[in-house]
Amino acid sequence: MGESNNFFKSAFSVDNVIFGFDDGDLKVLLIKRGTAPFKGKWALPGDLVYPNEDLDNAAARVLLELTGLKNVYLEQVHTFGAVDRHPLGRVITIAYYSLVKIANFELTPSSWASKAKWHSISEVGDLGFDHNEILNACFNRLKQRVKSRPVGFELLPKKFTLTELQHLYEAVLEIELDKRNFRKKILSMNLLKDLNETQENVAHRPARLYSFDKVKYERLVAEGYNFAL
Amino acid sequence: MGESNNFFKSAFSVDNVIFGFDDGDLKVLLIKRGTAPFKGKWALPGDLVYPNEDLDNAAARVLLELTGLKNVYLEQVHTFGAVDRHPLGRVITIAYYSLVKIANFELTPSSWASKAKWHSISEVGDLGFDHNEILNACFNRLKQRVKSRPVGFELLPKKFTLTELQHLYEAVLEIELDKRNFRKKILSMNLLKDLNETQENVAHRPARLYSFDKVKYERLVAEGYNFAL
Numbered sequence: 533m534g535e536s537n538n539f540f541k542s543a544f545s546v547d548n549v550i551f552g553f554d555d556g557d558l559k560v561l562l563i564k565r566g567t568a569p570f571k572g573k574w575a576l577p578g579d580l581v582y583p584n585e586d587l588d589n590a591a592a593r594v595l596l597e598l599t600g601l602k603n604v605y606l607e608q609v610h611t612f613g614a615v616d617r618h619p620l621g622r623v624i625t626i627a628y629y630s631l632v633k634i635a636n637f638e639l640t641p642s643s644w645a646s647k648a649k650w651h652s653i654s655e656v657g658d659l660g661f662d663h664n665e666i667l668n669a670c671f672n673r674l675k676q677r678v679k680s681r682p683v684g685f686e687l688l689p690k691k692f693t694l695t696e697l698q699h700l701y702e703a704v705l706e707i708e709l710d711k712r713n714f715r716k717k718i719l720s721m722n723l724l725k726d727l728n729e730t731q732e733n734v735a736h737r738p739a740r741l742y743s744f745d746k747v748k749y750e751r752l753v754a755e756g757y758n759f760a761l
Numbered sequence: 762m763g764e765s766n767n768f769f770k771s772a773f774s775v776d777n778v779i780f781g782f783d784d785g786d787l788k789v790l791l792i793k794r795g796t797a798p799f800k801g802k803w804a805l806p807g808d809l810v811y812p813n814e815d816l817d818n819a820a821a822r823v824l825l826e827l828t829g830l831k832n833v834y835l836e837q838v839h840t841f842g843a844v845d846r847h848p849l850g851r852v853i854t855i856a857y858y859s860l861v862k863i864a865n866f867e868l869t870p871s872s873w874a875s876k877a878k879w880h881s882i883s884e885v886g887d888l889g890f891d892h893n894e895i896l897n898a899c900f901n902r903l904k905q906r907v908k909s910r911p912v913g914f915e916l917l918p919k920k921f922t923l924t925e926l927q928h929l930y931e932a933v934l935e936i937e938l939d940k941r942n943f944r945k946k947i948l949s950m951n952l953l954k955d956l957n958e959t960q961e962n963v964a965h966r967p968a969r970l971y972s973f974d975k976v977k978y979e980r981l982v983a984e985g986y987n988f989a990l
Contacts (some may be wrong), residue, residue, distance in 0.1 A: 539809045540850055543768040544842070580768045583851055587842040611840045611855050613773070613816040621769055622812055626840050626853075 542622040546591045547578030547663065549609075549627065549670035550599070552634035553687040556696070557652050558703040559634065560667065561598070562659070564647040569619045570660030576667065577648070578625065591628040598648055599637045605686050606630045609673045610666075617662050625661075629670040631686035653703075678704045679759045682723055682752060685744045691727060693739040694718070701759075717759070723748050771851040775820045776807030776892065778838075778856065778899035779828070781863035782916040785925070786881050787932040788863065789896065790827070791888070793876040798848045799889030805896065806877070807854065820857040827877055828866045834915050835859045838902045839895075846891050854890075858899040860915035882932075907933045908988045911952055911981060914973045920956060922968040923947070930988075946988070952977050 550561040562574045577598050581590040591606050606628050613624035639648045656667065677683055684692075684700050698714050718724065725745045730738035779790040791803045806827050810819040820835050835857050842853035868877045885896065906912055913921070913929050927943050947953065954974045959967035 538812070539772040541769055541812070542771055542773060544771060544773065544853055581842070583767070583770070584844055586844055587840065587853065608839060610837060611816065613810070613855070615813055615815055624773055624816065624855075626842070 542624070543580055545578050545580045545623055545625045546587060546594060547576040547625050547627050547666055548591055548594050548606075549576060549629040549667055550595065551629060551631050551653075551670075551674060551687065552650060553700050553703065554634045554650065556699040556703065558700075559650040560653055560656060561632075561639075562649060562651050562656070563598070564649075565660055566647075573660040574651070574657065575660035576663045580623075581626075587626050591626075591630075595630055598640060599632065600640055601632060601637055604630050604632055607673070607677075610669050612662055612666060614662065625666070627666045627670060629673060631674075631683055633687065633689060635689055674704055675706075681757055682744065682749060682759075685749050688744075691729070691741045691743055693731065693741060695739060697742070721752065721757075723752060771853070772809055774807050774809045774852055774854045775816060775823060776805040776854050776856050776895055777820055777823050777835075778805060778858040778896055779824065780858060780860050780899075780903060780916065781879060782929050782932065783863045783879065785928040785932065787929075788879040789882055789885060790861075790868075791878060791880050791885070792827070793878075794889055795876075802889040803880070803886065804889035805892045809852075810855075816855050820855075820859075824859055827869060828861065829869055830861060830866055833859050833861055836902070836906075839898050841891055841895060843891065854895070856895045856899060858902060860903075860912055862916065862918060864918055903933055904935075910986055911973065911978060911988075914978050917973075920958070920970045920972055922960065922970060924968060926971070950981065950986075952981060 552559045552561065561577065563577045565571050565573050565575050577594050579590065579594050581587060585593070587608070588606065591608075592602070595604055595606065596602060607630070609627045609629055611624055611626045615622070617623070634650065653671065656664070658664065659667070674683070678701060683704070684697050687700060688696060694715055697718065698709055698711065701714070702709055723745060724742040727741045727743055729741045731741065732738065781788045781790065790806065792806045794800050794802050794804050806823050808819065808823050810816060814822070816837070817835065820837070821831075824833055824835065825831060836859070838856045838858055840853055840855045844851070846852070846854075863879065882900065885893070887893065888896070903912070907930060912933070913926050916929060917925060923944055926947065927938055927940065930943070931938055952974060953971040956970045956972055958970045960970060961967065
């Protein structure tokens with residue numbers, strides 16, 4: 533390997549920005565670090581990539597260890613490699629984001645996390661490493677994606693109201709949408725199935741429940757979904 | 762560093778997909794490798810990242826060494842890290858693409874390239890490493906970008922005809938566009954300056970020349986350009 537020996541002294545990791553949606557609020561799953569560096573600080577779940585492991589597999593492993601979930605939507609977003617970003621040496625990190633349904637799993641402990649907890653995106657404080665920057669990049673990607681992909685399919689429970697769906701778009705895009713225009717637009721896509729059911733055990737007048745039509749969802753994603761506001 | 766010592770044995774590189782446009786044809790700059798591995802094969806220009814070098818800086822350095830160009834549009838696209846992608850060890854590579862005006866520079870030799878040459882994108886053969894996959898990913902990114910960014914500003918000479926601009930869109934999107942609709946659409950953006958000049962020394966009837974209006978270009982990029990076909 534000759535002079536390239538000087539180069540083979542670095543490592544790389546994956547970090548996952550795992551988005552969920554609950555009670556009108558966009559959330560991100562953070563871990564309290566159980567080991568140095570940044571022990572005791574909140575950070576994104578992530579781990580070093582094993583020598584014999586592909587990048588996508590490493591990201592899927594981190595998600596699986598923490599949530600027990602497989603076959604979840606995961607997308608590589610950006611690689612962060614500032615020279616001094618990691619105190620233990622030169623470590624670049626490949627950031628992924630994923631979308632999960634919060635109600636579908638219990639959080640499981642992991643070797644690199646003493647504690648895992650959902651945080652409202654608006655209440656995330658100072659994270660370890662450069663993880664605030666990584667979170668921002670993935671949040672921006674999600675903002676783009678919501679216009680080209682019906683992300684509610686991954687984030688909402690199986691049955692939901694149009695108000696919940698509108699709140700999801702509002703939380704991701706950080707804007708307020710006009711109720712009438714939103715309903716007209718979303719219903720015109722024929723993406724939703726009217727379940728002919730209404731909410732139960734709510735204080736207000738129960739709203740109609742919908743679910744995503746999986747066949748139409750797949751077709752829209754393939755053909756190019758366009759949620760222009 | 763304890764058990765993480767097992768991890769600090771990898772390297773990472775950057776690879777640049779440098780697009781240019783010439784004579785109606787979308788081109789990519791390839792180098793003939795001067796050293797092993799894949800010596801003598803065509804490949805993307807790239808290099809290992811120095812221990813004290815940021816990723817974006819490494820990509821800019823590769824471009825500078827090969828073209829002499831600074832301050833060129835460079836965008837990180839994707840990181841490729843299959844376990845066996847590099848014969849010398851675990852090397853992941855961060856792919857960038859950039860857009861240049863072919864006529865603006867001479868190619869300069871470089872330590873890692875015995876020869877550099879523009880290739881029509883449709884005539885690229887079997888490249889070294891996983892560089893065909895990387896080229897495809899960057900070409901797909903360019904196809905997306907052309908709808909959200911006036912890439913002609915970076916790729917065309919200072920003065921150009923509407924036909925040249927249409928050919929650029931056709932080459933990037935790999936489709937044919939209707940001349941009348943294209944002109945109507947592009948002129949309605951008020952992005953172009955009519956130079957009140959026509960081509961010189963052409964065999965056919967000389968066409969009108971345009972340039973990009975830099976102020977309007979900056980404004981459109983900031984506000985969100987949308988070239989919906």
